[in-house]
Amino acid sequence: MLSATGIVAGYRRGRPVLDGVDLGVAPGEVVGLAGPSGCGKSTLARVVSLLHRPWAGRVSVDGTVVTRFRHAAPASLRTRVGVVFQQPRLSVDPRFTLRAVVAEPLLAAGADRATAAETVAELADRVGLTGELLSRRPHEVSDGQLQRACLARALAPRPGYLVCDEMTAMLDASTTAALVRVVLDHVRDTGAGVLAISHDESLLAVWADRVSRLGGAGRPGAGGGQQEPPMTRGTQSA
Amino acid sequence: MADPVPETTDTDNTDTDTDIGGGWHSAARRRAGTPRRAAAAAGRARLRGGVSLVLLGLLALVALLVPWLGDAAGQQVDYAAVLRPPSPAHPFGTDGSGHDLFVRASAGLRVSLLVATACALASTVLGAAVGALAGAVGGWLDRLLMRLVDTVNAVPHLLLGIVIVALFRGSLGAVVVSIAATHWTTVARIVRAEVLSLRSRPFLDAAISGGSSRARVLRRHLLPAVVPQAALSAVLLLPHAVWHETALSFLGLGLPPHLPSLGNILGESRRAVLLGAWWVVALPSALLVLATLATSGLAAGWRDRLVPRRRSELAL
Structure with missing residues (x-):
């Protein structure tokens, strides 16, 4: 189980991008993560792939609590979580x-x-x-x-877990389908868990077993017109 | 006024501004110059590079071959031919001990170029190591190393060099150490800046996620990326090191007198100038100036090719 609980993370002091986010990915499961632009999807991806140290909260990989991030994390732990960037x-x-x-x-x-x-x-x-x-x-x-x-x-x-951070955002439909199939084959063969991040809801509907939403996507009018990324109050499973 | 005024009734704004230089250009465009001017500049740069290369090749040949061919004549002391002006027998004339100056200056050029190359190599290796370490590790180590760089930079280089040479007595090794130990800081800064700009790239995140250790990231991703910059600053350091060596030798602190460096020759012969023997100083100096210009011209050409956006704001 790749799990993150109570994650508070950001880049500038006093302006957290994520504020108390919980997330769990079980082996063999594809969890979709959706949300408007700037809501912290990629930051969450960096945190769970041990590339960004959260200010607070706990990340654990297969029961091992991660206390150090980036190079300081043991290589065996880092390679447990694969990541594909946008x-x-x-x-x-x-x-x-x-x-x-x-x-x-x-x-x-x-x-x-x-x-x-x-x-x-x-x-x-x-x-x-x-x-x-x-x-x-x-x-x-x-x-x-x-x-x-x-x-x-x-x-x-x-890797036991794969984080796909907008993996298909730059690609055409056929390449998207091919890559998603490769990921699903990997899940079937090795029982890996996948965190699939995308703003493409129709893709997630096909790809993911369940979809979490970050940010105020559910609230009307929360997505646009804001200068700062909206503070998140945790993910809600859809 | 013969021409009728154009349709616009406000004629006060249609002034001559637009007629000069064929219309208005943005500041960036004006700074960049017109395409034709840019082509001419590129041609000049290529010419400079070619001339520098040929000149440096010639000087290297002179430095290698002349002392070898004319060794006996060069070391021979001929008190019958003291302070002779340039002539077919002695193209650069002779000095106060009757040495043939052309042979002696060529030998001096050889020593100077050797010292310069050794200095450039040593300071580049040291600077690249410090800069890469500071940039890659960051935090307190970065701050510590950069303050060390500031400290070395704060002391006048020649003064620090003199102290180092005085500690070790004048020898080839001491001169190399004294120049290298004061000039690695530039390379360290360049390499650190380059590493810092690379540090936040996603491909390093990918490498970390793939299990690469710090040393591996440094070896495989960071150092190869800074090699062009570091090599370039090494070449830029060459002429500077020649000058430093010359200055130290001129002050009598550099190479021992039996090694004829350009600085030694100039230092020994400065009294002869007062006797009217201009060639003793002028001709070996000309060799020094040519060597420096050729090296920096070559380095500038190389820089233009590697880093076009930093085109030639070249310090000698």
């Missing part, structure tokens, strides 16, 4: 080939080059990348192809 262009090192991008977590875990190459080939096959594409650099491929590589990278350490 903008593939920014989330890969422009110097790497796609093959190196996908192999990076494997090599970081101490795999030797031969087994890493084998796993990369298998992952590339799963997300639909050809060998020719793997030898290109990020600026030579499309956003969709790059996002496939990012998904392959996130799946490489066989």
Whole structure:
């Protein structure tokens, strides 16, 4: 169980983006997270993928309470939660080939080059990348192809939980469908839990087992016209 | 007025402003220059790079070959030919001990370039390490290291260099240490700034999430990204180090007298100038100026190619 309770987090002192948010993702479950722009969806994603230290609250992965974040968190805990970001262009090192991008977590875990190459080939096959594409650099491929590589990278350490932060926002319908299918296959094969963040309600209706809402999306008129991101009072299961 | 006034009745605003230079341009456009001017500037930059490269190659050849070919003549003391002006036999003339100055200055150039390269390498490695550490780790270590940088910068470089050389006595190693120990700070700042700008990129988040350790992130993502900047500042440091070495040797604190650096030659010969022997100072200095200009011209060309947005606000 990947769970977050009473999360208060933000970037500037005195202006929390999240204020007392609870979230739980059970293994084998796809939890959708919806909400208006600026309500803190991505911040929550960063918190549960151990990339952003919350000001208060508790994050636990399979019963282990996380006390330290980013590099300070143990690598085994970090790789338990995979993450795919919204903008593939920014989330890969422009110097790497796609093959190196996908192999990076494997090599970081101490795999030797031969087994890493084998796993990369298998992952590339799963997300639909050809060998020719793997030898290109990020600026030579499309956003969709790059996002496939990012998904392959996130799946490489066989994470128990996968956080997809607007994974499909930049992509066309067919690529979206392909990537969602890859994620669902991973859930079926390994029993992983998925936190699927999107503002696309119709996608979440198909993809997720249940959908949580962040922010005042339910309240009329809360979404627009505000300068500051709305304070959240916890998620409500739909 | 022969021309009829245009249809607009308010003629006071249709002044000559619009006729100068073919219409109004934004400030950014005016600063950037017209395309034609930009093309001319690019051509000049390419010419500068080419000339610098050829010049530096020639100087390197001179520094390598001339002392080797004319060693006997250069070291030979010939009191029958003291302070001779430039002639076909002695292109740069001779100094107060009858040394052939061309050979001696070439040997000096060799020593100076060697010292400069060693200094540039040492200070770049040290600066890159400190800057990367400060930028990547952050927090109190960053603050501590940057205050150290400020402290080193606050002391005049030449003064600090003199103290260091005085501690170790004049030798090649001491000169290299004294210049490197005072010049790593620029590289450290550049590398730290670059690392800081990289730190918040999502691909580092992805690497952390993928289980990469701090050292791995530094090695695989941060250092490769700062290599162009660091290498560039190393090249920019070369001419500066030549000047420093020359200054130290001129003051009698640098290299021992048997190593003919440009600074030593200039320091030894300054009394000869009073006797009217201008060539003793002017010609070795010209060699020094040429070497510095060629190196910085090359570095400027390289910088333009690597970092076009910081086009050549070049400090020598």
